[in-house]
Amino acid sequence: MNWNSAGSWQHQDRSQTTHYHFIDVLKKPIEIYVFVDPLCPECWSLEPYLKKLTIEYGRFFTIRQVLSGQLSNLHKDKFERPRKLKDIWEKTASRTGMSCDGDLWIENPIHYPWLTSTAIKAAELQGKKAGKKFLRKLQESAFLEKQDISKEQVLLNCAEKVYLDMQEFHNDLYSHSAKKALQCDLKLTKEMDVEYSPTMVFFNESEDEAGLKISGMYPYEIYVKVLKQMLQKEPLPAKKPKLLDFLSYYDFVGTKEIAVVYDWSVEKTEKEMKKLQLKQLVEKIPVKFGSFWKYSK
Numbered sequence: 001m002n003w004n005s006a007g008s009w010q011h012q013d014r015s016q017t018t019h020y021h022f023i024d025v026l027k028k029p030i031e032i033y034v035f036v037d038p039l040c041p042e043c044w045s046l047e048p049y050l051k052k053l054t055i056e057y058g059r060f061f062t063i064r065q066v067l068s069g070q071l072s073n074l075h076k077d078k079f080e081r082p083r084k085l086k087d088i089w090e091k092t093a094s095r096t097g098m099s100c101d102g103d104l105w106i107e108n109p110i111h112y113p114w115l116t117s118t119a120i121k122a123a124e125l126q127g128k129k130a131g132k133k134f135l136r137k138l139q140e141s142a143f144l145e146k147q148d149i150s151k152e153q154v155l156l157n158c159a160e161k162v163y164l165d166m167q168e169f170h171n172d173l174y175s176h177s178a179k180k181a182l183q184c185d186l187k188l189t190k191e192m193d194v195e196y197s198p199t200m201v202f203f204n205e206s207e208d209e210a211g212l213k214i215s216g217m218y219p220y221e222i223y224v225k226v227l228k229q230m231l232q233k234e235p236l237p238a239k240k241p242k243l244l245d246f247l248s249y250y251d252f253v254g255t256k257e258i259a260v261v262y263d264w265s266v267e268k269t270e271k272e273m274k275k276l277q278l279k280q281l282v283e284k285i286p287v288k289f290g291s292f293w294k295y296s297k
Contacts, residue, residue: 029206030061030230035068035189035199036135038116038149041089042217043198044139045096048260049220051250055261056237057227061202065124065132067117067185068197082106089143090289096217097256097266099289104146112150114182115173119155121181122172126164133162140252144287204230220260243272247282247295254292266290 034050036043050063086102093100110116116138124131137158141147147154152173159169172178192201196215200223203211212226228234240246240262247253259269273293276282285292 027205028060028062029204030227031064031203031205032061033064033066033188033192033201033203033211035066035192035194035197035201037068037197038120038135038138039110039113039142040197041092041098041100041143042096044100044143045092045098045217046198047098047136047139048254048257049223051253051257052220052261053223053227055240055246057224057235059238060231060235061227065128065135066188067120067182068189068194068199069117069182069186082109093289097259097290098143098254099287099292100143101146101288103288104142104148108146108148110142110148110150114150115152116150116155118178118182119159119173121185122169122175122178123159123162123164124181125172125177126168130162130164134158134164137162144285144292202226202230244276244281247276247293248297251295252285252292254287255290258293 034046036046054063082105085105089100089102089105092098093102104110120131120135120138123134138149138155141154141158142149149155149158155173156166156170160166192211192213194201194213194215198217199213199215201211201213207230212230214222214226224237241249243258243262246258246261250257255266255269255273258264258273259266262269264272270291273282273284273291276293277284281296283294283296285294
């Protein structure tokens with residue numbers, strides 16, 4: 001099944017019961033493959049929706065992060081490319097609300113994107129969670145701080161910030177294991193005909209039919225509809241956590257991410273965060289487009 005431009009999908013059945021046996025929830029029947037590239041601004045812009053989907057329906061699915069390797073053509077048009085990339089990043093930031101500072105491509109361009117991808121696989125050798133945290137830190141470093149995340153020292157700094165085992169990470173960075181893991185991701189990308197980042201492919205482990213693929217960015221409601229379609233049930237969203245619990249768990253989040261998760265306007269979000277800032281519970285980090293917030297432990 002593939003999501004199509006007409007906005008429909010096959011085998012829709014809304015008559016199924018909404019109740020779940022606890023075994024279904026323990027098994028997490030849905031697996032979502034998320035194909036991303038660490039330097040893709042739309043992949044970065046997907047973050048608020050992934051957070052919200054995990055909070056509301058994470059009891060039904062697991063996420064498998066796959067690197068799609070879409071940046072192999074990074075150095076074509078060497079002279080025109082930086083300005084084009086700056087333009088793409090900043091238009092994406094304006095459209096999505098997730099800040100991307102395109103000046104990176106003029107001031108501090110990425111030289112070895114493959115090393116960035118290999119580093120993510122090296123981090124994943126310490127566990128899925130470690131890999132996700134490391135990728136997030138790389139994205140923050142590139143999109144918000146204009147750092148060349150293909151430099152070894154920047155990669156090591158990011159690894160340290162997310163508390164990876166530094167000796168292990170250093171050993172794995174150029175290892176055969178990390179390179180092989182990246183090749184497996186690229187092979188999977190090819191096998192699933194993924195030609196665009198981000199792409200999400202939903203699988204129901206109890207069904208034999210093919211997964212449902214969504215390429216590109218869609219409104220949040222579409223991801224929920226697809227998930228419910230794959231479940232063939234209508235579960236209610238879980239209760240949202242208290243704002244401070246959310247901030248404490250994620251530590252560093254954008255105004256846009258908070259707004260999406262809590263169904264608030266950007267204005268309301270800024271107002272709520274300013275209250276916490278006055279209580280010295282968060283620190284405001286201004287970025288090129290909007291703001292991010294650091295939880296004060």
